[in-house]
Amino acid sequence: MTTRTSWADLAANSAAENVGVGSSSASNGAVGTTSAAGRPVYVPPHLRNRPSSSDPPAPTSTGAASSNDRPGYGGSRWAAPRTDYYNRSGYSGGGGGGGGRPGGWGGRSGGWDRGRDREVNPFGNDDDTEQVFSEQENTGINFDAYEDIPVETSGDNVPPPVNTFAEIDLGEALNLNIRRCKYVKPTPVQRHAIPISLAGRDLMACAQTGSGKTAAFCFPIISGIMRGQVPQRPLRGARTVYPLALILSPTRELSMQIHEEAKKFSYQTGVKVVVAYGGAPINQQLRELERGVDILVATPGRLVDLLERARVSLQMIRYLALDEADRMLDMGFEPQIRKIVEQMDMPPPGVRQTMLFSATFPKEIQRLACDFLANYVFLAVGRVGSSTDLIVQRVEFVHESDKRSHLMDLLHAQRANGVQGKQALTLVFVETKKGADSLEHWLCMNGFPATTIHGDRSQQEREQALRSFKSGATPILVATDVAARGLDIPHVAHVVNFDLPNDIDDYVHRIGRTGRAGKTGLATAFFNDNNASLARPLADLMQEANQEVPAWLTRYAARSFGGRNRRPGGGRFGGRDFRRDSSFNRGNLDYYGGGNSAGGYAASGGYGGGSGYGPGVTSAWD
Numbered sequence: 255m256t257t258r259t260s261w262a263d264l265a266a267n268s269a270a271e272n273v274g275v276g277s278s279s280a281s282n283g284a285v286g287t288t289s290a291a292g293r294p295v296y297v298p299p300h301l302r303n304r305p306s307s308s309d310p311p312a313p314t315s316t317g318a319a320s321s322n323d324r325p326g327y328g329g330s331r332w333a334a335p336r337t338d339y340y341n342r343s344g345y346s347g348g349g350g351g352g353g354g355r356p357g358g359w360g361g362r363s364g365g366w367d368r369g370r371d372r373e374v375n376p377f378g379n380d381d382d383t384e385q386v387f388s389e390q391e392n393t394g395i396n397f398d399a400y401e402d403i404p405v406e407t408s409g410d411n412v413p414p415p416v417n418t419f420a421e422i423d424l425g426e427a428l429n430l431n432i433r434r435c436k437y438v439k440p441t442p443v444q445r446h447a448i449p450i451s452l453a454g455r456d457l458m459a460c461a462q463t464g465s466g467k468t469a470a471f472c473f474p475i476i477s478g479i480m481r482g483q484v485p486q487r488p489l490r491g492a493r494t495v496y497p498l499a500l501i502l503s504p505t506r507e508l509s510m511q512i513h514e515e516a517k518k519f520s521y522q523t524g525v526k527v528v529v530a531y532g533g534a535p536i537n538q539q540l541r542e543l544e545r546g547v548d549i550l551v552a553t554p555g556r557l558v559d560l561l562e563r564a565r566v567s568l569q570m571i572r573y574l575a576l577d578e579a580d581r582m583l584d585m586g587f588e589p590q591i592r593k594i595v596e597q598m599d600m601p602p603p604g605v606r607q608t609m610l611f612s613a614t615f616p617k618e619i620q621r622l623a624c625d626f627l628a629n630y631v632f633l634a635v636g637r638v639g640s641s642t643d644l645i646v647q648r649v650e651f652v653h654e655s656d657k658r659s660h661l662m663d664l665l666h667a668q669r670a671n672g673v674q675g676k677q678a679l680t681l682v683f684v685e686t687k688k689g690a691d692s693l694e695h696w697l698c699m700n701g702f703p704a705t706t707i708h709g710d711r712s713q714q715e716r717e718q719a720l721r722s723f724k725s726g727a728t729p730i731l732v733a734t735d736v737a738a739r740g741l742d743i744p745h746v747a748h749v750v751n752f753d754l755p756n757d758i759d760d761y762v763h764r765i766g767r768t769g770r771a772g773k774t775g776l777a778t779a780f781f782n783d784n785n786a787s788l789a790r791p792l793a794d795l796m797q798e799a800n801q802e803v804p805a806w807l808t809r810y811a812a813r814s815f816g817g818r819n820r821r822p823g824g825g826r827f828g829g830r831d832f833r834r835d836s837s838f839n840r841g842n843l844d845y846y847g848g849g850n851s852a853g854g855y856a857a858s859g860g861y862g863g864g865s866g867y868g869p870g871v872t873s874a875w876d
């Protein structure tokens with residue numbers, strides 16, 4: 255029954271070596287065993303009767319060099335919070351109710367090691383601390399490209415931005431991972447968003463595609479969990495888990511990607527990240543959850559399933575992040591998100607910290623989002639909903655019947671220009687799943703290896719398609735909008751909008767699959783009469799991004815009535831914090847904090863001259 259390298263042993267041993275150690279784990283009265291040092295230690299149910307691991311604990315990489323003497327940071331300074339966690343009944347057993355933490359706090363270096371479950375190094379085998387410190391910036395990244403981007407913040411007492419990661423108190427272990435990722439300096443959204451979130455503020459952040467939003471919400475969450483004190487976890491079903499942070503995203507692949515990123519950022523911090531998404535066997539995800547979870551990354555559907563099975567409780571959520579937040583709150587997802595955030599057991603706004611991120615944020619969605627926020631800061635890096643100048647945008651007039659041959663011409667030209675005849679990675683967006691399959695078939699028949707990703711394919715097929723695309727085995731990926739948002743696929747040189755979307759924001763996200771992290775990219779759109787309603791927003795967007803707008807498109811734009819893409823108030827895009835709109839400020843309203851579904855929220859003064867907002871929120875929304 256002894257697990258020589260169990261989290262409990264390690265925690266106890268580590269505790270003894272550290273300052274500020276609490277009482278031993280046996281004090282929680284839970285089932286225990288005896289550590290090598292003779293101290294009784296608790297072994298959670300899922301670790302009992304497991305063979306010992308012969309592996310030593312993960313080697314420390316921060317060591318005593320930590321310059322941060324807060325408990326919970328790096329190296330051997332982990333003891334205080336760890337002991338704190340595992341002494342709490344309901345957290346690590348005490349009747350078996352501890353879902354989140356058991357097993358989460360293992361290695362001396364802050365990693366986790368639960369018997370046979372040892373934290374895998376997400377950086378692969380080439381993680382060498384010396385190399386980490388000596389290597390240069392992520393190659394090919396030119397964040398200077400973002401330096402001139404205007405930044406707008408609004409809200410009460412907005413914490414100031416930083417210029418370097420060193421200025422931010424993220425903790426030694428996380429700082430080391432940032433260096434392992436070869437992030438030399440923060441991107442503009444990170445410079446602003448991280449200090450705001452670290453100060454405990456709710457945030458609605460809008461920044462261009464590929465500009466590093468994932469790290470902007472992950473770093474404060476990981477850092478907060480590392481240093482935070484955890485309130486007592488309730489005793490509930492033995493198999494219910496209590497994550498401390500929830501990150502929701504609209505697609506399975508994006509959730510997987512965020513999970514991969516978050517695992518890198520949290521390596522050896524002791525913070526455990528688990529992902530749950532549909533289409534994959536739930537039992538495997540349940541087993542993973544039972545091993546401990548601090549940060550749960552999930553798609554809404556699978557999360558609702560887990561909540562209804564009472565396998566996850568949101569009662570302990572301290573951080574809620576919605577990636578692609580405007581998508582999460584649009585008509586398709588809103589009911590599910592409301593159910594998760596408002597109708598289960600999640601703490602309300604003001605108690606939890608909420609972060610909403612996207613590259614696009616229409617004003618009507620900003621209004622909706624207020625239900626989820628308290629006294630939030632609005633941050634816009636660049637114009638809300640704008641595309642990055644790094645993407646060269648071309649629009650070509652192509653009749654429906656000519657699209658295939660036109661695509662073929664593009665691909666031939668691209669192949670001719672490619673390195674050693676290799677096809678550059680090209681992502682082709684189409685409207686329908688059927689259309690995707692048929693175009694893929696046709697491309698393959700014509701000597702262009704292609705694959706597809708769309709909602710009618712099994713999850714395994716989707717994942718295989720992405721792998722095959724990323725590796726270059728099938729350098730053309732034909733996709734529906736399922737691949738439009740968030741996916742960070744290196745080396746996508748060209749995005750083709752074979753069928754243009756109906757909504758300009760979807761266009762922004764689609765083309766954002768190229769031109770990421772300071773790199774340049776190319777986006778070509780096939781436009782014809784079917785896309786007339788997009789003419790105006792498209793022309794405006796291109797102009798704004800300093801792109802050449804064809805004269806014929808300008809003529810189309812002049813004729814178009816705008817439709818749903820035309821946003822009133824001068825700009826097509828929600829170019830800024832909607833709280834600054836005169837319609838919103840009308841009546842000297844006095845809004846208040848708290849997730850009141852009537853629209854109450856904390857926009858406590860300080861915006862565009864409004865001196866506080868009132869309960870007449872609904873009238874301001876009319």
Ligand SMILES: Nc1ncnc2c1ncn2[C@@H]1O[C@H](COP(=O)(O)OP(=O)(O)OP(=O)(O)O)[C@@H](O)[C@H]1O
Binds near residue numbers: 466771
């Ligand atoms: N500070 C940094 N230094 C270097 N690279 C970075 C930095 N921050 C993020 N990156 C890299 O930039 C790329 C884009 O980041 P990310 O996927 O978070 O963008 P995003 O803003 O969320 O994009 P999207 O709007 O498409 O979801 C990733 O490959 C990431 O590793």
